[in-house]
Structure formats: structure tokens, C-alpha cells
Amino acid sequence: MKLENVKVLIGDDSILARKQLKDTIAASYDVTFVEAVNGQEAIDLYKAEKPDLVFLDIVMPVKDGITAVSEIMQADPSANIIMVSSVGTQSQLKMAIEAGAKDFIQKPLDAEQLKTVINARFEGR
Helix, strand or coil, rough: CCCCCCEEEEECCCCHHHHHHHHHHCCCCCEEEECCCCHHHHHHHHHHHHHEEEECCCCCCCHHHHHHHHHHHCCCCCCEEEEEECCHHHHHHHHHHCCCCCEEEEECCCCCHHHHHHHHCCCCC
């Protein structure tokens, strides 16, 4: 699947996690990236940049990923948000989905799972 003119926001406090996600996505898609280091920055960048797809970690400083999902969804109910976390418990996953996240990817990243999730968001585009 070829995605063009797609902007992706990655919100994670780990520079290594952001780089791995960017590198994995960039290996298959030609997209523009915007990066946030905490939940509040992710919210602010979402409102300013209007990305097509958002990847958020659950555990982040200032505001966690679940709070960020909730606030982004209040601003834009059609936001495409995917949670990416190594510490996702069932209760956190449930809260993220209830807040509006569309999917969840467990760290460490699996490139094929990531492609499946991305393609599902853009089917028919």
C-alpha cells in the first residue's frame, strides 16, 4: 500500500522508541513525522499539525498517553490513534480504547504487525 502526503505524530518520552518507530514506518511508507516527548506536547502538536495518524506511548511525563488520547479525541473525534507500549496491562489497554484509541501495538515492535495496523487505518484511501 502506498501512502502519500501522510503526517504521522509519534508521542513517546524515549528517543530510542521514537527512532525505532520512525525507522520501521519509513522502511515501508513515505510519510512526514512529527515528534512529541510527553503527553501534553502530543496534544499540542496534534492540534497544530493535524496529523493523519498518531502513535502514543502509555507511560509519558506531564500527561500520560491515555489522558492524551482523551484530550485529542475531544478536539478531533475522528483522530486515528494507536497505542504503542511495553507496559500495557489489560486495564490500561481497555482505558485507552475507551478513550478513543483505535488499536494497540506491544513493544518491542513487530514490523509486520505495524504494517497491518497502518494499512487498516488507510484502507480505501
